[in-house]
Amino acid sequence: xxxxxxxxxxxxxxxxxxxxxxxxxxxxxxxxxxxxxxxxxxxxxxxxxxxxxxxxxxxxxxxxxxxxxxxxxxxxxxxxxxxxxxxxxxxxxxxxxxxxxxxxxxxxxxxxxxxxxxxxxxxxxxxxxxxxxxxxxxxxxxxxxxxxxxxxxxxxxxxxxxxxxxxxxxxxxxxxxxxxxxxxxxxxxxxxxxxxxxxxxxxxxxxxxxxxxxxxxxxxxxxxxxxxxxxxxxxxxxxxxxxxxxxxxxxxxxxxxxxxxxxxxxxxxxxxxxxxxxxxxxxxxxxxxxxxxxxxxxxxxxxxxxxxxxxxxxxxxxxxxxxxxxxxxxxxxxxxxxxxxxxxxxxxxxxxxxxxxxxxxxxxxxxxxxxxxxxxxxxxx
Numbered sequence: 001x002x003x004x005x006x007x008x009x010x011x012x013x014x015x016x017x018x019x020x021x022x023x024x025x026x027x028x029x030x031x032x033x034x035x036x037x038x039x040x041x042x043x044x045x046x047x048x049x050x051x052x053x054x055x056x057x058x059x060x061x062x063x064x065x066x067x068x069x070x071x072x073x074x075x076x077x078x079x080x081x082x083x084x085x086x087x088x089x090x091x092x093x094x095x096x097x098x099x100x101x102x103x104x105x106x107x108x109x110x111x112x113x114x115x116x117x118x119x120x121x122x123x124x125x126x127x128x129x130x131x132x133x134x135x136x137x138x139x140x141x142x143x144x145x146x147x148x149x150x151x152x153x154x155x156x157x158x159x160x161x162x163x164x165x166x167x168x169x170x171x172x173x174x175x176x177x178x179x180x181x182x183x184x185x186x187x188x189x190x191x192x193x194x195x196x197x198x199x200x201x202x203x204x205x206x207x208x209x210x211x212x213x214x215x216x217x218x219x220x221x222x223x224x225x226x227x228x229x230x231x232x233x234x235x236x237x238x239x240x241x242x243x244x245x246x247x248x249x250x251x252x253x254x255x256x257x258x259x260x261x262x263x264x265x266x267x268x269x270x271x272x273x274x275x276x277x278x279x280x281x282x283x284x285x286x287x288x289x290x291x292x293x294x295x296x297x298x299x300x301x302x303x304x305x306x307x308x309x310x311x312x313x314x315x316x317x318x319x320x321x322x323x324x325x326x327x328x329x330x331x332x333x334x335x336x337x338x339x340x341x342x343x344x345x346x347x348x349x350x351x352x353x354x355x356x357x358x359x360x361x362x363x364x365x366x367x368x369x370x371x372x373x374x375x376x377x378x379x380x381x
Contacts, residue, residue, distance in 0.1 A: 001197060001242050001276055002062075002150055003304060003337045007376035008327055009061040010368050011306060013247055013279055014154040014199055015073060015346030016051050016066035017358035019043075026071050026351045030116050044069040045138040052142040058362055059369025061149040062197070062340065065139040072350045073201050074156040074164050075117055080131045081183050083124035088117045088166040093251070094210040095259040106253050109353055119166040124179045132187040136194045152197035152245060155187050158235060159204030159228030163212050174227060181235035188236055192243045199245045199279070200236070204228050205270060207251040209261035218265060225269050233274050245277035245306065246270070250287070252345035254313045254355060257286040264293045271300055281344040282307035283318070283326065291326075294333040305330055308344030309371065310364050313355045317363050323371025328378060336379045341372045 002009065018026070022043055029035050051066035070076035078084050096103035135153065143151050158180040162173065170176035191198045204212070205225050213221045236244060248270055250260040263270075263280065270278055281287045291307070299305065309326040310318055323341070330339045347361045356364070 001245070001304065004340055005337055007380055008331070008336070008372040009149060009340045010342070010365075010372045011060060011062035011152070011279075011340055012064070012310070012343040012365065012368075013249075013308075013312070013346045014064045014067055014152070014201070015348040016055075016064070017348050017354075017361055018066070018068060018351060019047055019050075022047050022068065023352050030071055030351075041134065045141070048138040049142040052139075052146050052148075054362060055365065056147050058365040060365055063143075063146070063148045063151050064199070065135060065142070065153060067154055067346070067348065069135050069138065070351075073154055073346065074160050077156055077161055077184075078116070078118050078165075080126065080128050080187070081124055081180075082127040083120055083122045083169065084118040084165060085121045086119050088119045088164065091164070091211050092214070093253075093255065094214040095256045098258075099256060102255065106255055109355075117164045119168045120170065120176065121168050123169070124183045126183050126186050129186055129190075132190045136190060136196065139196070140194060150197055152199045153191045154199045154201055155184065155191060157200045157202040157204060157228065158184060158231040159208065160202060162228075163204045163208055173224075177227060177231040178234060181231040185235045185238075189238060192239050197243055197245060198236075198239065199247055200232065200275060201247045202228070202232070203247075203249050203251060205248050205266060206261055206263070207249060210259040211251070214259070218261070221261065222266065222269065225266055229269060229273050236274055241274045241276045242302075244275035245279055245304075246273055246275040247279040247345075249281050249345050252312055252349045252355075257284075260286055263287060263290045267293065267297065271303060276302060277304040277306055277340065279306035279342050280308065282330075283309055283311045283344050284313070291329045291333070294330065299334040299338060304338050304340060305334060306340045306342040309341050310343040310368055312343050312345040312347055315356055315360050317360060318367055318371070320367050320370040320374055323368060324374035324378070327372060327375040331375070331379055341368060341375075343368070
């Protein structure tokens with residue numbers, strides 16, 4: 001993984017706005033409407049080529065495929081793994097429980113109201129090992145000739161799959177999470193084997209506190225985090241940590257988030273995970289203050305931070321000078337080479353989700369690039 005050795009590099013969390021026609025087709029597929037799989041595959045490839053081009057034009061250095069071929073960052077696995085069926089129960093968000101009118105508004109969003117998450121009803125295995133290869137082929141074709149520094153592809157963590165997909169088969173949560181890890185190993189190794197960086201999406205490490213384990217005390221929740229990370233380490237044992245980044249977040253929804261677990265309460269576990277780079281929320285009003293914990297927290301040798309300097313749920317376009325200030329805070333505390341500028345979360349987490357207008361998303365990414373240029377002038381003279 002390239003560090004910010006000559007200037008601050010820019011990236012984001014992964015998902016980006018999908019074209020309207022692709023959204024319609026994906027909704028139809030989710031709802032059981034017959035579609036032409038060949039046409040969907042072709043359109044997904046075209047969308048990946050377009051999204052790579054637009055990232056390069058915006059000035060993003062480390063780009064993704066935008067997750068164009070996935071209905072979401074986690075539910076896509078129901079098409080790739082066997083052992084799932086039926087439907088999981090709706091998740092409970094502890095912060096939204098305190099505000100029922102807002103809760104209804106959040107869950108009425110088409111991206112959430114129409115998503116489908118099955119339960120685990122049998123032994124987990126890889127159903128379609130070629131699905132990841134198709135995404136990789138689209139992405140590598142789009143990268144040919146693109147003016148970017150590096151490229152990454154997202155994959156769901158064992159822990160976040162266990163969060164969204166209820167376990168009705170395995171005797172313990174440990175057995176369940178490790179069964180997922182064994183199956184996901186194929187996808188993880190396919191991504192890095194193609195020369196791409198692997199970003200493992202791990203909202204379970206933070207969001208899991210107020211959704212899956214809201215009834216536990218902090219120590220008990222930390223034990224669950226340790227289990228999820230042990231499963232992740234198991235699944236990625238054959239992958240160089242320098243080829244991996246990990247995304248930690250508290251949920252990409254416009255809620256109060258007053259029940260989020262403080263990053264300080266889990267940061268030691270997060271920094272102890274195998275991936276070299278850690279992408280995390282650092283711009284939104286609930287977590288923007290947490291940069292100060294690095295005043296007395298030593299960053300482990302070789303780790304790279306990817307703090308969010310763009311908010312992923314607001315249509316405000318951050319001023320480049322504010323972005324530069326946010327980058328500079330982290331660079332002063334952990335070293336300029338150890339910071340890459342990112343976003344809080346994805347801009348297309350669920351197909352059809354539209355918290356941020358698509359055109360605003362691209363303006364935000366252009367502001368990110370400009371802010372990184374301003375910050376680089378201060379740190380590389």
